[in-house]
Amino acid sequence: MAPKSLSDLKRKDLFQTKGYINAEWVQAKSGKTFEVIDPATLEKIATVPEMGAEDTALAVEAAHEAFQTFKKTTARQRARMLRKWSDLCLEHIDDLALILTLENGKTLTEAKGEVTYAASFLEWFAGEAERTHGEVVPVANQNQRILTFKQPMGVAACLAPWNFPIAMITRKAGAALAAGCTTVWKPAGETPLSCLAQAVLAQEAGLLNGAINVVTTLNLVAEVGKELCTNKLIKKLSFTGSTRVGKLLAEQCAGSLKKLSLELGGNSPFIVFDDAKIETAVEACVLAKLRNSGQTCVTANRIMVQKGIYNKFADALTAKVKELKVGKGTEEGVFIGPLTHERAVEKAMAHINDAKKHGGQVILGGAPMDGMGGYFLQPTIIKNMSSKMLTTREETFAPVVALYEFETEEDAIKIANDCEVGLGAFIVTESIPRSWRVTEALEVGMVGVNLGLLSACESPFGGVKESGYGREGGRQGIQEYLTVKSMLINVAN
Numbered sequence: 001m002a003p004k005s006l007s008d009l010k011r012k013d014l015f016q017t018k019g020y021i022n023a024e025w026v027q028a029k030s031g032k033t034f035e036v037i038d039p040a041t042l043e044k045i046a047t048v049p050e051m052g053a054e055d056t057a058l059a060v061e062a063a064h065e066a067f068q069t070f071k072k073t074t075a076r077q078r079a080r081m082l083r084k085w086s087d088l089c090l091e092h093i094d095d096l097a098l099i100l101t102l103e104n105g106k107t108l109t110e111a112k113g114e115v116t117y118a119a120s121f122l123e124w125f126a127g128e129a130e131r132t133h134g135e136v137v138p139v140a141n142q143n144q145r146i147l148t149f150k151q152p153m154g155v156a157a158c159l160a161p162w163n164f165p166i167a168m169i170t171r172k173a174g175a176a177l178a179a180g181c182t183t184v185w186k187p188a189g190e191t192p193l194s195c196l197a198q199a200v201l202a203q204e205a206g207l208l209n210g211a212i213n214v215v216t217t218l219n220l221v222a223e224v225g226k227e228l229c230t231n232k233l234i235k236k237l238s239f240t241g242s243t244r245v246g247k248l249l250a251e252q253c254a255g256s257l258k259k260l261s262l263e264l265g266g267n268s269p270f271i272v273f274d275d276a277k278i279e280t281a282v283e284a285c286v287l288a289k290l291r292n293s294g295q296t297c298v299t300a301n302r303i304m305v306q307k308g309i310y311n312k313f314a315d316a317l318t319a320k321v322k323e324l325k326v327g328k329g330t331e332e333g334v335f336i337g338p339l340t341h342e343r344a345v346e347k348a349m350a351h352i353n354d355a356k357k358h359g360g361q362v363i364l365g366g367a368p369m370d371g372m373g374g375y376f377l378q379p380t381i382i383k384n385m386s387s388k389m390l391t392t393r394e395e396t397f398a399p400v401v402a403l404y405e406f407e408t409e410e411d412a413i414k415i416a417n418d419c420e421v422g423l424g425a426f427i428v429t430e431s432i433p434r435s436w437r438v439t440e441a442l443e444v445g446m447v448g449v450n451l452g453l454l455s456a457c458e459s460p461f462g463g464v465k466e467s468g469y470g471r472e473g474g475r476q477g478i479q480e481y482l483t484v485k486s487m488l489i490n491v492a493n
């Protein structure tokens with residue numbers, strides 16, 4: 001039987017409810033705490049420390065101290081630790097998935113998928129650690145030799161979101177530690193428990209005391225964020241979350257010119273051309289739109305369908321979505337869990353009501369599922385979407401499928417690019433030339449062709465425009481945590 005509650009954990013010590021500084025589990029200096037809630041039941045699952053600036057500064061100092069030793073480890077030593085950590089994630093996948101489902105709401109199947117995805121970053125960066133090096137540069141002056149080498153930047157702050165609390169920590173910290181940086185993690189207040197479980201496993205994998213530190217906070221997030229941005233011992237900050245907060249962090253980091261990676265909001269177009277196979281389009285759309293209840297940074301937000309197949313696609317998609325079971329992530333057969341917090345339901349309802357006001361036609365769902373006890377929303381499909389609507393400008397971050405109609409390929413590109421952000425995009429077409437043309441024309445960081453998932457540890461992940469800058473994963477991911485030093489040698493005497 002599938003596990004349902006914390007009492008089903010096989011390794012009880014993976015459920016930690018304190019912050020983690022210099023390899024010790026600690027309370028906040030102020031003694032304050034906050035509660036972590038199961039979004040499927042609204043029941044409290046844990047009480048964790050509400051840490052503030054003082055606690056954060058201690059975590060940064062511990063990481064800085066550890067860096068003096070950690071930077072001298074070899075890439076092979078670091079790779080071994082990361083591989084061991086990856087293996088431990090897979091060994092304890094059931095427990096990690098259960099903790100994740102209980103605090104985030106996603107289904108156990110998706111939670112296991114996230115653990116596997118998280119482990120893949122650790123394995124990937126273990127490999128990259130040993131294959132990242134400088135170069136010998138051809139010289140213009142025969143009396144010189146020039147070479148470059150890569151060095152870890154120092155302490156890295158890793159700020160993870162609530163929608164992928166495990167994978168986003170390993171994507172950031174895996175790269176940082178592979179590079180030889182030490183880290184301070186700040187999980188989202190809604191989902192600290194998955195991060196704390198990762199701290200247990202990372203330590204078990206042999207990481208040096210102080211190489212990872214976890215600061216938990218919900219209500220003092222602005223204070224903690226500011227300390228991380230302004231503390232001069234931190235040399236690099238990586239954030240995944242909203243564009244609003246990303247801009248604030250960039251402003252706060254400007255004072256110390258800290259290097260930033262920002263993976264922010266998107267508004268992904270999902271473009272279905274007349275020549276698409278309907279089954280491929282529906283299957284990809286369900287994944288791109290409804291995975292994690294629509295709460296993914298690359299979630300398809302504007303489903304744009306060419307006129308010739310608009311109604312056919314809408315009917316096929318509606319039939320498919322009607323089959324999907326909504327419920328608690330721990331229940332068998334559930335495809336769509338609750339949203340992670342109350343604000344998400346409010347935001348989705350604001351988008352649905354705004355679409356209705358401007359002529360949108362709700363053909364499925366359209367309301368919260370009040371009797372279910374958590375933050376549940378009916379899977380919703382809206383036709384006749386137009387440029388006037390809120391969803392056109394802002395990501396809905398919920399299981400709300402907004403269907404727009406377009407006429408030509410040129411129109412599709414123009415509409416898709418008429419947007420302040422540019423993270424992901426999806427296109428569905430049987431034409432290879434069109435897939436190239438459209439991919440090249442879209443102003444985004446990632447394009448999926450005939451599929452609904454853009455996630456792979458070996459593929460660089462990130463956006464353009466107000467979706468931020470920097471890349472995570474791929475060969476680029478580790479470079480974000482390294483500096484290049486050049487050495488110029490006089491060989492004349």
Ligand SMILES: NC(=O)c1ccc[n+]([C@@H]2O[C@H](COP(=O)([O-])OP(=O)(O)OC[C@H]3O[C@@H](n4cnc5c(N)ncnc54)[C@H](O)[C@@H]3O)[C@@H](O)[C@H]2O)c1
Binds near residue numbers: 161
């Ligand atoms: N890119 C992503 O993966 C992602 C993740 C979460 C939210 N979002 C977007 O943001 C919208 C709103 O979500 P929300 O209500 O959680 O967003 P929010 O803007 O309140 O918070 C986003 C994240 O930033 C952190 N945060 C907030 N204030 C901070 C500060 N001053 N310093 C440091 N960190 C801070 C929060 O802990 C959270 O993880 C969503 O609907 C979605 O559009 C995107």
Ligand SMILES: O=CCCC(=O)O
Binds near residue numbers: 164461
């Ligand atoms: O939501 C942010 C990341 C999602 C992913 O990597 O698939």
